[in-house]
Amino acid sequence: xxxxxxxxxxxxxxxxxxxxxxxxxxxxxxxxxxxxxxxxxxxxxxxxxxxxxxxxxxxxxxxxxxxxxxxxxxxxxxxxxxxxxxxxxxxxxxxxxxxxxxxxxxxxxxxxxxxxxxxxxxxxxxxxxxxxxxxxxxxxxxxxxxxxxxxxxxxxxxxxxxxxxxxxxxxxxxxxxxxxxxxxxxxxxxxxxxxxxxxxxxxxxxxxxxxxxxxxxxxxxxxxxxxxxxxxxxxxxxxxxxxxxxxxxxxxxxxxxxxxxxxxxxxxxxxxxxxxxxxxxxxxxxxxxxxxxxxxxxxxxxxxxxxxxxxxxxxxxxxxxxxxxxx
Numbered sequence: 001x002x003x004x005x006x007x008x009x010x011x012x013x014x015x016x017x018x019x020x021x022x023x024x025x026x027x028x029x030x031x032x033x034x035x036x037x038x039x040x041x042x043x044x045x046x047x048x049x050x051x052x053x054x055x056x057x058x059x060x061x062x063x064x065x066x067x068x069x070x071x072x073x074x075x076x077x078x079x080x081x082x083x084x085x086x087x088x089x090x091x092x093x094x095x096x097x098x099x100x101x102x103x104x105x106x107x108x109x110x111x112x113x114x115x116x117x118x119x120x121x122x123x124x125x126x127x128x129x130x131x132x133x134x135x136x137x138x139x140x141x142x143x144x145x146x147x148x149x150x151x152x153x154x155x156x157x158x159x160x161x162x163x164x165x166x167x168x169x170x171x172x173x174x175x176x177x178x179x180x181x182x183x184x185x186x187x188x189x190x191x192x193x194x195x196x197x198x199x200x201x202x203x204x205x206x207x208x209x210x211x212x213x214x215x216x217x218x219x220x221x222x223x224x225x226x227x228x229x230x231x232x233x234x235x236x237x238x239x240x241x242x243x244x245x246x247x248x249x250x251x252x253x254x255x256x257x258x259x260x261x262x263x264x265x266x267x268x269x270x271x272x273x274x275x276x277x278x279x280x281x282x283x284x285x286x287x288x289x290x291x292x293x294x295x296x297x298x299x300x301x302x303x304x305x306x307x308x309x310x311x312x313x314x315x316x317x318x319x320x321x322x323x324x325x326x327x
Contacts, residue, residue, distance in 0.1 A: 001093070001096070001098045001100060001326075002323040002324060002325060002326065003099055003100065003101065003102065003323070003324050003325075003326035004100060004101045004102075004312065004315060004316075004321045004322070004323055005101070005102045005321060005322045005323075005324060006101060006102070006103045006104060006311055006312070006315055006320065006321040006322075007104050007321075007322075008104040008106060008107035010104075010311075010315065010320045010321055011103065011104050011107040011108060011111070011311055012107060012111075013318075013320060014310075014311045014314040014315055014318065014320060015108075015111055015307060015310060015311050015314070017111065017114070017115060017118075017143075017146050017147050017150055018150050019310070020111045020112060020114075020115035020147075020307060020310075021115045021118050021119055021122070021147065021150055021151065023112075023115070023306050023307055023310045024112060024115045024116045024118075024119045024303060024306070024307075025119055025279060026306055027112075027300070027302045027303050027305075027306035027307075028116070028119065028245065028274075028275050028276035028279060028302075028303075029276050029279050029280055030060060030061075030062070030276070030302060030306075031245070031246055031274070031276050031300060031302050032246075032274045032275075032276025032277045032279070032280055032282070033276065033280060035060065035061045035062060036058060036059065036060045036061065036302040036305075037058065037059040037061070038056075038057075038058045038059075038246075038300060038301055038302060039057055039058075040252075041054060041055065041056040041301065042054070042055040042056075046074075050074055050076060051072060051073050051074030051075065051076070051077075052072070052073045052074075053070075053071075053072050053073075054069065054070070054071050054072075054073065054087075055068060055069075055070055056068060056069040056070075056301035056304070057301065058300075058301035058302055058304075058305050060302065060305055060306065060309075063094070063305070063306075063309055064093065064094050064095075064309070065091040065092060065093060065094060065100065065101075065305070065309050065312065066091070066092055066094060066305070067089060067090045067091040067092050067305055067308070068089070068090055068301070069087065069088075069089045069090075069105060069108075069301050069304045069305075070087045070088060070089075070090065070105070071085050071086060071087030071088075071105045071106075071109070072085070072086050072087055073085055074086075075202050078138060078139075083106045083139070084139075085105060085106045085109050085110075086105065086106055087105035087106070088102045088103060088104060088105045089101075089102070089103045089105055089108055089304050089305065089308040090102055090103075091103065091305070091308055091309065091312055099326060100312065101308070101312045101315075101321075103308040103311055103312065105304075108304055108307050108308055108311070109299070109304070110139055110140065110143050111143065111307060112299075112303040112304060112306075112307045113140060113143065113222060113297065113299060113303075114140065114143035114144045114146065114147035114148075115147055115307075116245065116275075116297055116299075116303055117144055117147060117148070117198060117220040117222060117295065117297060118144075118147035118148055118150055118151045119151075119275065119279075120218075120220060120243060120275050120295035120297070121148055121151050121152065121196055121218055121220065121295075122151040122152075123275065123278050123279065123285050124218050124243060124275075124278075124285050124286050124293040124295060125151075125152060125195065125196050125218035125286075125293070126195060126216055126218070126286070126289055128195075129152050129195035129196050129218065130152065130153055130154060130155045130156065130195060131154070131155065131156045131157070131158070131194040131195045131196065132144075132145070132148050132149075132152075132154050132156070132157045132158075132194055132195070132196045132197075132198065133157075133158045133160070133190075133191035133192055133193070133194035133196070133197045133198070134157065134158070134159050134160070134191065134197075134198050134200065135160050135161070135188065135191060135197070135198070135199040135200065135201050135207050135208060135223075135231070136161060136198075136199065136200035136201045136223065137159055137161035137163070137166045137167045137169075137170035137171075138200065140200035140222060140223075141159065141161075141170065141198075141200050142170075142174060144198045144200055144220070144222070145157060145174055145178075145182075148196055148198065149178065149180075152195075152196065154180055154196075155180050155181065156180060156181045156183075156194075157171075157174075157178075157180065157181065157182045157183070158183055158184075158185045158190055158191045158194060159171045159174075159182065159183070159184045159185065159191065160184070160185050160186075160187075160188045160190070160191035161184075161201075162201075162203075162207075164184065164186050167184035167185070167186075168184040170184070171183055171184040188207060188208070188209075188212070189209075189212040192208055192209070192212035192213055192214075193212060193213075193214050194214070194217065195214070195216070195217055195218070196217065196218050196219075196220075197213070197217060197218070197219045197220070198219075198220040198222060199219070199220070199221050199222060199223055199231040199232070200222045200223050201223040201231060202223060203223065203224070203229075203231055204224070204226075204228070204229040204230075205229075205230070206230055206231060206232055206233040206236075207231050208221075208231055208232045208233070208236060209232075209233050209235065209236060210232065210233055210234075210235035210236025210237070210238070210239055210240070211235060211236075213236060213240075213292055215290040215291075215292065216289050216290045216291065216292070217292050217293075218286075218292075218293045218294075218295070219232070219236075219240065219292070219293070219294045219295070220294075220295050220297060221256050221294060221295065221296045221297065222297045224254075224255050224256055225253060225298055225299070226253060226255055227252070227253055227254070227255050227258050228255050228259070229255045230255040230256040230259050231256060232256050232294070234259065234260040234263055234265045234266075236292075236294075237256060237257060237260045237265070237266060237270070237294070238260060238265050238266055239292060240292045240293060240294040241272050241286070241287070241291055241292070241293050241294065242257065242270050242271050242272055242294050242296060243271070243272055243273055243274070243275050243278065243285070243293065243294065243295050243296070244257075244271055244273075244274055244275070244295070244296045244298075245274065245275060245276075245295075245296070245297055245298055245299070245300055245303075246274060246298070246300055247271055247274055249298050249300070250271060250296055250298060251268055251271075253298055254296050254298060256294075256296055257270065257271070257296060272284075273285075275295060
């Protein structure tokens with residue numbers, strides 16, 4: 001069977017953001033319904049501590065394909081014009097075990113990460129939420145700008161970044177693509193005083209303080225992916241209703257939660273529910289209009305496989321991608 005190679009440009013054509021939000025809905029329902037086998041991901045640090053190599057296998061039980069994500073993560077890459085995430089998702093045919101596709105890993109990661117935040121926002125943010133504060137001005141900031149606008153009627157976006165000039169350039173460039181206000185702010189508290197807040201930074205220490213958050217806001221914590229890294233302070237975590245993509249991985253890797261746990265500020269039971277349980281009707285979401293909700297995103301291989309599987313199906317219909325002989 002020929003192997004189909006699908007590059008980033010084709011992924012963008014085959015998986016529009018609104019479609020990706022729908023696919024993430026399917027993925028997260030399956031995760032919380034225990035219909036995806038996901039062994040613990042293997043993370044190996046490069047010998048000079050410049051980055052990491054990730055291997056993440058997964059097997060959706062009801063899908064025609066299974067596979068794995070193999071990517072490198074080098075945080076210093078954007079400074080020299082390279083993506084911080086590079087690699088691919090490899091898909092195998094369930095019936096035969098034959099490799100059938102290699103799908104660009106950076107673009108799938110970008111899309112599914114933002115779409116997962118949008119899904120959580122759809123379920124947890126107030127229905128009348130119209131302002132969006134973004135911490136960060138990189139690739140994921142742009143993806144979240146697009147994704148959140150798919151699920152709420154956004155009228156104003158505020159961008160904060162540690163480099164004010166980068167925030168201004170980002171805001172100016174993005175403003176050409178949308179019909180709502182996009183401005184850069186130098187005070188992070190201004191970005192935090194929005195109905196929806198998304199943190200997509202590389203910071204190891206909090207960039208978002210709980211005291212800044214307005215009653216009734218919803219927060220997507222995306223950037224930190226280690227047990228000793230976090231983007232929100234303990235006060236912000238203590239006073240929020242916490243939802244996660246997967247309880248097991250959050251209790252192993254989510255520093256936003258684990259650091260307050262180590263301080264004795266909260267317990268492991270601070271997790272209110274997995275987002276998939278909310279979608280499946282097994283748990284409640286927001287309880288009132290003044291509650292602050294937080295979605296902690298670590299990213300799951302189920303999201304990658306569901307997204308890549310959708311891309312493969314669409315590619316077979318459209319004829320996009322490059323077929324190569326693979327004995």
